Amino acid sequence: MLLPFFAIALLIAPPHAARRTPPPCHTLTDAQFRQPLILTEPCYIINTFASVSAPLTINPGTTISFGEDSALSFENGGFINAVGTADKPIVLRGREHAPGYWTGLRIGSNSPRNHLSYVTVEDAGQKGSSDEGAVQVGVGARLSIDHTTIRNAASVGLNVLQRGTLSHFEANHFEGDNIPLSIKAGDAAALDAATTFANNAHNYVLIHFNDAEIEEDATWHALAVPYRLEGTPEIKAHLTIEPGARLEFHEGFGINVNENGSLTAEGTATHPITFTGGEEAPGFWDGIYFQSKSPKNILRNTVIKYAGTKGGLANAAVALAPGAAATVQSSEIAFSATAAIRVMQNAQLNTDAAATNRMHDNAAGIVQEQ
Template sequence: MKNYQFNLKHIFYLFTVSLLMVGCSSDDDGTPDDPGEPDPTVEPVVLDCDFFQEGNIHLEKVPNAIVDYIVTCDPKIKGDLIIDEGVVIEFERNAGLQMIHDNNYKIQMNGTVDNPILLTGVEKTKGYWRGLLMTSDDPTNVMKHVTVEYAGQQRPGGWGYEGAVIGSWGAVMSFDNCTIQHCQEIGLHWVGYSAELNIYNSIFTKNDLPIKTNPNFINSIDETSTYQGNINDYVRLEHTDVNKDITFHNIDVPFFSNGFKPSNGAKRTFTFKPGVTILMDAGSQMRFQNAFSYQHETIMIGTPEDRITIKGKEDVPGYWKGLSIESDSPLNEIAYLDIANAGRTTAYPNGAINLGYSSYLKIENVNFIDCFEYAMSLDYRQTMFYLEYDNLVLDNTPKLFSDRHGVEVADPHNP
């Protein structure tokens, strides 16, 4: 396979020699030219689709260039893509890069603190260029100290994905000290078919939406990165079956979810850190149960200073269905939670929290705010469930306990 490497020393050899000759020339009075005269600026190298047709691509810094390369199209790269520190690439309108070959070539963009990589548009307008689309599952894939800006479009050709940086179909990537900003649609769109996402110390700002993904990829969406300053200041989570243990971290914007549940493959642990805020979409539900009795673990423990908040995106009673727990794990615990706008409006059970039969739950210091009818619904088909509760507060929520048919229960231990 051909290996296209832009080592530009030989390209500028004659140019450098000519500069030296000019520098050694004398004025009419025999005085040498001023040695402090700045080097001339080099024009960017234009990369069209023919350049990307085959072979590995290695883009190095062009000496004396402010912008090193201009990409004019949206090519499918058929080899490794390596970009060195300090490289600046501008993309023409609707240009981009597609790293989607079946051979899963590696992607490595290795900027540094002092010499970051910049991927930007020729014009500084949101959505001016398409962005990056990747499916490579090479475990060494990395984008380090890279800024992506002014990208983000709906991808043509059957992909249908929108955003500036998109991962799909087995994609693996580590984002380390990256910035995605001024992008249209979505800054980072990590689609459900992807394999692995790692984010460290990165910034997502001034986009229409910072991140869209599903709960299987939220473990690295944590406090080391910032997500504020976007038109829609939340991390959008798409509905999915969760196939791993996941943790909701207390990031600087809410999560916005349209629901999730564990897959049927094995036991899962769902952990919610103190201070987490989750907005729920209309009619959505968090289910900590599936078709098999794997006894999933729900650990939702805030603190008096950092309560967990789960509420409807709109402040309407019954806007979303609520939490459903069916597990006898002794680790199931909910504490210092504000749950708002939950409860079924047309069916039973209609509690903001539904506790299934043969289940275990410790729950205390929970505020039920603007919920439709009941705080909790309990399933008595088998009375062998464990419920320990204390300080459950009704705030514009009519009643505390019901059975699964919507009948009020005064004492949950003696229905």
């Protein structure tokens, strides 16, 4: 008698064709993180807010599932070395796929060995805490992060607090986060154009008010998303802004180039540099205030809109303090609630500023103060 086809298939199928049992997950306790630990198994579970006071190494291909409200918090003496590969990434995720389900990674140590590479962090970043962020670099801490995806954060994807440091940042991806990045002004130069952003609720890089000083020469690159400034950075060195960059300002804030600093924002006709308000309202943000006489103070092929807060530091879209100097050319300056350009006593503005710039819908044009 002929056997049915499916019966023959069962008879000849090799034993390993049966459904494989997934490897067991090992549950980690808080006590295990008080001594050096290397995670070599493919699957782990953490259900606690664990304080890590010793080195933690996570091998490529490892997945850690975190219970609700759980976290890894790295203290002095501890660090995280999570280095995966493109083929074997490390995955840190919630046991449930929901934004903010677990707290996240809290980097509190300043070890140079804190490193995330080819890691996916998802479902973290609870809202409502003072240290929001799926990955938080705490006060005085440091982190190197590259080829890492931070996804589905209820608050901030990567949050760098005051005096925290991004020692390296390269080719990361932020997706489905409330805010992908929150950093200090001094961190902005670390960001690279290879980093990508997708489907974030607020698709910008937030530059917060803590440590709002730029004390070393830096370049801000043109990113796929705008910079959003919620403070007025004081530029004490030379800052270059790349063509195509877009800077948006929270209400009342601007840029202050002090007497030792300089700002070069030189775009192109096809890739201008944009300075604008977070809202399209005249005078929404302060403006750009030059205090130095550096020949590197250049605004060329820029778009400056909705600046000129009345009574602000600049009190114009662009202002030159007494004795300062700047070149403003081939730029559009519009919708200032005060002047387009304010030139104070003994300040030096290029003589062709009125002819080479397009100034419109401002309360005043170029104002010379004697």
